[in-house]
Amino acid sequence: MESIKVSVYRYDPSSEKEGRFVDYEVPKEEGMVVLDAMKYIERHIDPSLSLRWNCMAGKCGSCSAEINHRPSLMCKTRVDSFKDGKIKVSPIAAYPLIKDLVTDVSQNWDLLKKIPKFTPREGLEKPWKISQVDIERSKEFKKCIECFLCQDVCHVIREHNSGYFGPRHVVKAASLDMHPLDALDRSEFMNKDAGLGYCNITKCCTEVCPEEIHITDNAIIPEKERAVNAEYDPIAIFVRSRRKGGGKR
Amino acid sequence: MSVMSSQYIKHETDVLIIGAGGAGMRAAIAAFDSGSSVTVLSKSLLGKAHTVMAEGGIAAALANVDPKDSWEVHFADTMEEGVYISNFRMAEILSKEAPERVRELEEYGALFDRTPEGTIMQRAFGAHTYRRLCHVGDRTGLEIIRTLEDQILHRDIKFFDEFYVTKLLKDGERVVGAIGIKLNTGDIHVFSSKAVIVSTGGCGRIYKVTSNSWESTGDGLGLAFEAGAELMDMEMIQFHPTGMVFPPGVKGLLVTEGVRGEGGILLNAQGERYMARYSPKKMELDARDIVARANYAEIMAGRGTAHGGVYLDITHRGADFIKRKLPSMYKQYMDFAGVDITKEKMEVAPTVHYQMGGIRVDPESTATNIPGLFASGEVASGLHGANRLGGNSLADILVFGKRSGEGASSYSKKISQGKIDDAAISAEIERVNSLVGRDGLNPYDLASRLEENMSENVGIIRNEENLRKALETIQELKDLSKKAAVHGGLKYNKGLLQVLELPSMLTAAEAIVRGAIERKESRGAHARSDYPKKDPAMRKNIIYTKGERGMRLEWREVPKIPDNLRKLIREEEY
Numbered sequence: 001m002e003s004i005k006v007s008v009y010r011y012d013p014s015s016e017k018e019g020r021f022v023d024y025e026v027p028k029e030e031g032m033v034v035l036d037a038m039k040y041i042e043r044h045i046d047p048s049l050s051l052r053w054n055c056m057a058g059k060c061g062s063c064s065a066e067i068n069h070r071p072s073l074m075c076k077t078r079v080d081s082f083k084d085g086k087i088k089v090s091p092i093a094a095y096p097l098i099k100d101l102v103t104d105v106s107q108n109w110d111l112l113k114k115i116p117k118f119t120p121r122e123g124l125e126k127p128w129k130i131s132q133v134d135i136e137r138s139k140e141f142k143k144c145i146e147c148f149l150c151q152d153v154c155h156v157i158r159e160h161n162s163g164y165f166g167p168r169h170v171v172k173a174a175s176l177d178m179h180p181l182d183a184l185d186r187s188e189f190m191n192k193d194a195g196l197g198y199c200n201i202t203k204c205c206t207e208v209c210p211e212e213i214h215i216t217d218n219a220i221i222p223e224k225e226r227a228v229n230a231e232y233d234p235i236a237i238f239v240r241s242r243r244k245g246g247g248k249r
Numbered sequence: 250m251s252v253m254s255s256q257y258i259k260h261e262t263d264v265l266i267i268g269a270g271g272a273g274m275r276a277a278i279a280a281f282d283s284g285s286s287v288t289v290l291s292k293s294l295l296g297k298a299h300t301v302m303a304e305g306g307i308a309a310a311l312a313n314v315d316p317k318d319s320w321e322v323h324f325a326d327t328m329e330e331g332v333y334i335s336n337f338r339m340a341e342i343l344s345k346e347a348p349e350r351v352r353e354l355e356e357y358g359a360l361f362d363r364t365p366e367g368t369i370m371q372r373a374f375g376a377h378t379y380r381r382l383c384h385v386g387d388r389t390g391l392e393i394i395r396t397l398e399d400q401i402l403h404r405d406i407k408f409f410d411e412f413y414v415t416k417l418l419k420d421g422e423r424v425v426g427a428i429g430i431k432l433n434t435g436d437i438h439v440f441s442s443k444a445v446i447v448s449t450g451g452c453g454r455i456y457k458v459t460s461n462s463w464e465s466t467g468d469g470l471g472l473a474f475e476a477g478a479e480l481m482d483m484e485m486i487q488f489h490p491t492g493m494v495f496p497p498g499v500k501g502l503l504v505t506e507g508v509r510g511e512g513g514i515l516l517n518a519q520g521e522r523y524m525a526r527y528s529p530k531k532m533e534l535d536a537r538d539i540v541a542r543a544n545y546a547e548i549m550a551g552r553g554t555a556h557g558g559v560y561l562d563i564t565h566r567g568a569d570f571i572k573r574k575l576p577s578m579y580k581q582y583m584d585f586a587g588v589d590i591t592k593e594k595m596e597v598a599p600t601v602h603y604q605m606g607g608i609r610v611d612p613e614s615t616a617t618n619i620p621g622l623f624a625s626g627e628v629a630s631g632l633h634g635a636n637r638l639g640g641n642s643l644a645d646i647l648v649f650g651k652r653s654g655e656g657a658s659s660y661s662k663k664i665s666q667g668k669i670d671d672a673a674i675s676a677e678i679e680r681v682n683s684l685v686g687r688d689g690l691n692p693y694d695l696a697s698r699l700e701e702n703m704s705e706n707v708g709i710i711r712n713e714e715n716l717r718k719a720l721e722t723i724q725e726l727k728d729l730s731k732k733a734a735v736h737g738g739l740k741y742n743k744g745l746l747q748v749l750e751l752p753s754m755l756t757a758a759e760a761i762v763r764g765a766i767e768r769k770e771s772r773g774a775h776a777r778s779d780y781p782k783k784d785p786a787m788r789k790n791i792i793y794t795k796g797e798r799g800m801r802l803e804w805r806e807v808p809k810i811p812d813n814l815r816k817l818i819r820e821e822e823y
C-alpha cells in the first residue's frame with residue numbers, strides 16, 4: 001500500500017525542554033485530508049498525540065494548525081494538494097502551546113467579553129420587521145467559525161505586544177455593528193481600546209479565512225473609517241444617531 | 250468558590266450544567282436569569298458543540314409564511330411522526346413555546362432569513378404540514394450557538410471548556426455534583442452543586458457511519474444511568490437517508506435533503522432508479538425512514554457502489570442551477586471529495602443521525618427520577634417518540650433547555666449543598682489514574698469494534714439473529730474495555746478520553762440492542778424484518794434502568810392524552 005510521510009510537531013511544555021518534529025508513515029487513501037493522517041497516528045501509532053477536532057466538516061473551527069507553514073483547517077486540507085508530497089504540521093503559533101498541536105485560545109473569550117453585546121434599539125415594535133437586504137452585511141461576518149486562523153497569520157498579533165484584539169474580533173464587532181437593529185457603534189471602542197489602529201491592512205487575514213469572509217475590505221476598513229468620522233463625544237461614540245439608513249454603512 | 254487540595258480543585262455552584270450545546274447554553278442563561286450561580290462544563294471548546302453542525306432550521310409555528318399554521322398543527326405533526334409513543338405534554342409544550350424561543354433568540358441577536366414582508370422566513374421540511382422551519386441559510390446551528398455564546402460571555406456564568414466529566418457524585422439518592430478532568434492542565438476538579446443538568450447531546454458515535462461530531466459518545470446517558478436515572482425509547486435511532494460515503498474522513502457527513510428536494514434522483518450501481526420499486530408515487534421524496542431503508546436495502550442486496558453507497562444524481566439540473574440552489578453541497582463535495590456534483594454523481598448511504606431516546610424527564614421541569622438531576626436536549630427523551638421531525642431538535646434544545654435551567658434553579662433554591670463523600674472522590678481519582686501511564690488494550694480498537702458491530706448488526710433494518718450477535722459482541726467488549734489503558738498522563742490525553750468514553754458508549758449500545766430485541770414490531774425508526782408490522786400492544790415506552798444484575802427493561806404505558814389534545818391528532822391505524 002502506498003504511504004505518505006508526515007512530519008508532526010511534538011512538545012509538552014510542562015515536561016519537556018524543547019519541541020521537535022517527528023516523522024510518521026501513514027497509509028495513503030484516496031481523498032485523504034491531513035486530519036485523517038493525524039487520526040491514523042493517534043489511533044495506530046501514538047495515542048498520546050494531542051490534537052483537536054470535532055466535526056471533520058469545516059464547520060466548527062477546531063482543527064486549526066499550520067500545514068507547511070500555512071494556517072489551515074486540517075479537516076479541509078487534502079493530502080494530495082501538496083505536489084511534492086511533503087507535509088509538515090505544527091500548532092498555530094499565535095497562542096501559547098498546551099501540547100503538540102493544541103494551543104490555548106482562551107484569551108479570545110476574554111476579548112469577546114469586552115466587545116459590547118448586541119443592544120437592540122429602544123421602542124421597536126414586535127415582532128421585528130427586517131428586510132432581507134439589510135441582513136446580508138452582518139450575515140457575512142456571522143459565518144465565522146472561530147478557527148482563529150486569521151489571528152494566527154496577523155503580524156501585529158504575532159510580533160508586537162500591541163494589545164490589538166485581532167481580525168476575528170473586528171469581524172465580531174462588525175457583525176454586531178451591521179445588525180440593522182443594533183443601537184451601538186463599536187468603531188471607537190475597536191480603535192481606542194481594541195488596538196485596531198495597529199492594523200496596517202496587509203490583508204493576510206482575509207487570505208487564510210476558510211469561510212472566505214472579506215475581513216479587511218468589509219469589516220476592518222469600515223470600522224476604521226467610522227471611527228475616524230466619529231466625533232470625540234462619548235455619547236456620539238456609543239449611541240449612534242438613528243438617521244434614516246443609520247450611520248453605519 | 251474554589252478550594253485547592255493536593256489532589257483536586259473544588260468548586261461550589263448552585264446549578265452545574267454538563268454540556269454547552271444549544272440545550273446546555275440555553276439552560277445556563279435561564280438558570281442565571283432565575284438568580285442562581287451557574288457553572289457550565291463542556292468536553293470541547295466553547296462554541297464548538299455538535300449543535301454548530303445543524304443546517305436546515307428550527308421548527309416553530311410562527312405562521313409567517315403559511316397563515317394556517319398553529320401550535321395545534323405542529324403538535325399533531327409531532328405526535329403522529331412519533332408514532333403515538335411521544336409524551337403528549339412535551340409535544341404540547343414544544344409546539345406552544347417554540348415561537349417564543351425563536352423570537353427571543355432574535356432579540357439576543359440572531360438574524361434569521363426574512364420574508365418579503367420582513368418577518369422570519371420559514372421553509373418546508375419533510376412531514377411538517379406547513380412551511381415551518383426558521384433558518385439562517387444552511388447554518389442555523391452556528392447562528393444559535395454563536396448567539397447563545399455571546400449571551401453567556403456577557404453574563405457572570407462560569408465555564409470550564411475542554412473539561413471532561415467522568416462521574417456524577419451522590420449524597421444518598423440525590424445527585425450533588427460531578428468530578429472530571431480539565432484537559433489543558435490535566436487537573437482534577439470537583440464541583441459541588443445543588444442541582445445538575447445533563448445536556449450532553451447524542452450517541453451517534455457508537456456507529457461507524459454517523460453525521461454526528463466527535464463528542465456524541467453518549468457520555469450523559471452513561472453518567473445518568475450509573476447514577477440511577479431511567480432511560481427511555483433507546484431503541485429508537487434515526488437514520489438520515491443520505492450521508493457521504495467517501496472519502497473516508499467524511500464518511501457519514503450529511504448530504505442535505507435539499508438535493509432531493511431540488512430534483513436529485515437515487516440510482517444503484519446498475520443504474521436503476523430503484524425508488525420506483527419502494528415508493529412509486531413519492532419516489533425520492535418519501536419520508537426519511539422509507540428512503541433510508543430503501544438505500545440500505547439496495548446496498549445490502551449487493552447493488553451498492555464500490556465505496557458501499559448508492560448514487561445520488563443531480564447533474565441533469567445543470568451547473569448554473571446547482572451552484573445557485575445548492576452552493577454549500579457543491580462546495581462540500583468539491584472540497585472534501587474532489588467531486589464536481591454538476592458533472593458527477595454523489596455517492597451516499599444512510600447515516601446515523603439522531604437519538605430519539607435518552608434520559609426520561611418530567612415535561613415541566615425536565616427533572617429525572619433522581620433528585621437533583623435534570624436533563625435536556627438530545628440526551629433527554631419523550632418528545633420525539635419513535636421518530637423525530639426535522640427541525641424539532643433545535644426547537645427542543647431551546648424550549649427544554651430553558652425549562653431545565655429554570656427547573657434546576659428553582660430546585661436549588663429549596664435545598665442546601667449536599668455532602669460529597671471523600672471516599673468516592675478518592676476512588677474516582679484512583680480509577681482515572683489507573684487508566685494511564687501503562688500498557689493496555691488500545692481503546693480506539695475497542696471503539697472501532699463496537700462501531701462496526703452496531704453498523705453491521707443494528708442498522709436500519711433489524712432482526713433477532715443480528716441483534717443477538719450484536720449483544721454478544723457488546724458483552725465481550727464490556728469485559729475487554731476494563732483492560733483498556735493508554736500511555737501519557739491526564740493532560741490533553743485523547744486516548745484516555747476514549748478509554749473513559751467506552752463504558753457510556755457500551756451502555757448506550759446495550760440499551761439500543763436490548764430494546765430492539767424486546768420491541769417485536771416495526772414502529773417509526775425501529776424496523777424489524779422479522780416483525781414488519783406495528784403491534785397495538787406495543788404502543789408503549791420501554792424504560793431502561795440499572796439493576797443489580799445488569800440492565801433492566803420494563804414496558805410502561807404512554808401517558809394518557811387528554812381529550813382536548815387527542816382531538817387534534819389522527820387516530821392511529823394498524
Ligand SMILES: Cc1cc2nc3c(=O)[nH]c(=O)nc-3n(C[C@H](O)[C@H](O)[C@H](O)COP(=O)(O)OP(=O)(O)OC[C@H]3O[C@@H](n4cnc5c(N)ncnc54)[C@H](O)[C@@H]3O)c2cc1C
Nearest residue numbers: 268269270271272292300305306414450626627640642643
Ligand atoms: C449534520 C446535522 C444537521 C442537523 N440539522 C438539524 C436541523 O436542521 N434542525 C434540527 O432541529 N436539528 C438538526 N440536527 C440535530 C441537532 O443539531 C442536535 O440534535 C442538537 O444540536 C443537539 O443539541 P444538544 O444541546 O442536545 O447537544 P450537543 O450540541 O451535542 O452538545 C453536547 C455538549 O455536551 C458536552 N459533553 C458531552 N459529553 C461531555 C462530558 N463527558 N463532559 C463534559 N461535557 C460533555 C459537549 O462538549 C457539548 O458541549 C442536526 C444534526 C446534525 C448532526
Ligand code: SF4
Nearest residue numbers: 154199201202203205
Ligand atoms: S489586515 Fe490587519 S488584521 Fe489582517 S492580518 Fe493584516 S494587520 Fe492583521
Ligand code: SF4
Nearest residue numbers: 144145147148150209
Ligand atoms: S474570521 Fe475567518 S479566519 Fe478568522 S476566525 Fe473567523 S472563520 Fe476563522
Ligand code: FES
Nearest residue numbers: 056058061063075
Ligand atoms: S474538525 Fe471542525 S473544522 Fe475541522
